[in-house]
Amino acid sequence: MPGITYEDFLDLEYDPADSDLVCAFRVEPAADMSMEAAASRVASESSNGTWAELQVEGSVTDLSATAFAIDGDEIRVAYPEELFEPGSMAQVLSCIAGNIMGMKAVERIRLLDCEWPEPLATSFPGPGFGTSVRTEIFDAPNRPITATVPKPKVGLSTEQHAGVGYDAWVGGIDLLKDDENLTDQSFNPFHDRLTESLDARDRAEEETGERKSYLVNVTADANTMLERADAVAAAGGEYVMVDVITTGWAAVQTVRERCAELGLAIHAHRAMHAAFDRVPSHGVSMRVLAQIARLCGADQLHTGTADLGKLENEDTVGINEWLYADLYGLNDVLPTASGGLHPGLVPELIERCGTNICVQAGGGVHGHPDGTAAGAKALRQSIDATVEGIPLEEYAEDYPELAVAIEKWGTE
Ligand SMILES: O=C(O)[C@@](O)(COP(=O)(O)O)[C@H](O)[C@H](O)COP(=O)(O)O
Numbered sequence: 026m027p028g029i030t031y032e033d034f035l036d037l038e039y040d041p042a043d044s045d046l047v048c049a050f051r052v053e054p055a056a057d058m059s060m061e062a063a064a065s066r067v068a069s070e071s072s073n074g075t076w077a078e079l080q081v082e083g084s085v086t087d088l089s090a091t092a093f094a095i096d097g098d099e100i101r102v103a104y105p106e107e108l109f110e111p112g113s114m115a116q117v118l119s120c121i122a123g124n125i126m127g128m129k130a131v132e133r134i135r136l137l138d139c140e141w142p143e144p145l146a147t148s149f150p151g152p153g154f155g156t157s158v159r160t161e162i163f164d165a166p167n168r169p170i171t172a173t174v175p176k177p178k179v180g181l182s183t184e185q186h187a188g189v190g191y192d193a194w195v196g197g198i199d200l201l202k203d204d205e206n207l208t209d210q211s212f213n214p215f216h217d218r219l220t221e222s223l224d225a226r227d228r229a230e231e232e233t234g235e236r237k238s239y240l241v242n243v244t245a246d247a248n249t250m251l252e253r254a255d256a257v258a259a260a261g262g263e264y265v266m267v268d269v270i271t272t273g274w275a276a277v278q279t280v281r282e283r284c285a286e287l288g289l290a291i292h293a294h295r296a297m298h299a300a301f302d303r304v305p306s307h308g309v310s311m312r313v314l315a316q317i318a319r320l321c322g323a324d325q326l327h328t329g330t331a332d333l334g335k336l337e338n339e340d341t342v343g344i345n346e347w348l349y350a351d352l353y354g355l356n357d358v359l360p361t362a363s364g365g366l367h368p369g370l371v372p373e374l375i376e377r378c379g380t381n382i383c384v385q386a387g388g389g390v391h392g393h394p395d396g397t398a399a400g401a402k403a404l405r406q407s408i409d410a411t412v413e414g415i416p417l418e419e420y421a422e423d424y425p426e427l428a429v430a431i432e433k434w435g436t437e
């Protein structure tokens with residue numbers, strides 16, 4: 026009896042079942058390989074096949090993926106539901122972004138997009154809040170929420186950190202955010218930073234009458250992140266910040282479960298994402314990383330500045346649309362635009378991305394010639410002006426902080 030071979034994983038007549046996970050890949054076959062041959066190997070090695078002919082019994086082939094479409098350098102592969110462990114992103118990725126990334130049968134391969142079927146998608150919790158943070162945590166139904174990262178990224182003492190937070194909050198910023206490499210170092214220990222920053226937050230709320238919050242970075246091993254999440258809830262915080270790529274999705278899922286119990290929202294930073302998504306011919310696209318972040322429970326996610334800032338971005342607007350779109354009733358995600366932003370860029374950012382976003386500016390606030398408080402005011406003024414439809418230069422006639430920012434950084 027003939028066994029199963031790579032060729033059994035290619036069927037261009039196959040019509041995916043509703044419960045199949047469908048993945049799109051960009052594939053550059055190896056020099057001596059046709060696209061059909063490469064496609065069959067992608068489907069095989071990412072499901073239950075291998076290079077040797079296999080004698081198999083019974084329904085084993087029911088778990089086999091099928092490469093069912095080839096369009097130029099793109100292929101589409103359908104994965105049967107039974108292949109996956111419901112609710113385990115690590116297991117799903119071990120299939121669709123596992124060994125195939127290193128196969129000699131392809132020169133390059135990139136996981137571009139996924140169509141998540143309802144059974145698999147709803148086996149994940151999704152976000153606890155999503156864009157509803159704007160009204161559940163803040164009073165910002167009609168404007169972007171704002172955030173600032175104290176700069177320099179690390180090195181401030183706890184007292185200095187809380188002081189910068191206070192100035193920024195009183196200046197009109199909604200969220201203080203830790204930088205990605207600030208966790209629990211001796212110059213600014215986690216627990217001290219948490220309590221002193223939230224004390225400053227409380228004073229700023231009293232002073233401004235506005236609700237404020239803090240994206241405290243809990244990133245560490247899973248057990249430590251749980252301890253830190255408990256501390257955040259006990260101290261009266263509303264958010265934890267997790268670097269979702271460096272910690273890994275399994276740890277994110279563990280933190281999501283704890284945050285559900287504690288009623289905390291998750292801000293997802295994405296340091297190291299570019300190692301996966303920057304080279305267009307290879308890796309895992311930011312679109313797919315964003316999909317994974319939503320399924321695993323990120324309420325806010327960095328998705329870029331629509332090419333306005335200092336960092337390379339992949340399709341910010343398209344990714345944001347997917348994060349807003351209905352997904353079997355799972356909550357949406359609030360996109361965070363960050364990286365090289367300053368008040369002068371806000372009108373164009375909102376033109377491209379709308380107001381249902383979080384705008385983060387670190388250097389664009391703390392680099393203001395008149396300091397953090399003035400920088401915070403300038404950012405808030407640019408948001409208010411843009412939401413009211415008033416040109417920045419005109420608004421700046423009455424708001425000197427904004428005028429100074431525009432003079433310093435311009436509006437492009
Ligand atoms: O360290 C930084 O560079 C930032 O704090 C921005 O600082 P500035 O506001 O001073 O630029 C953020 O980590 C990046 O925006 C992350 O990139 P992305 O949002 O693309 O994931």
Ligand SMILES: [Mg+2]
Pocket residue numbers: 174178204205
């Ligand atoms: Mg940073």
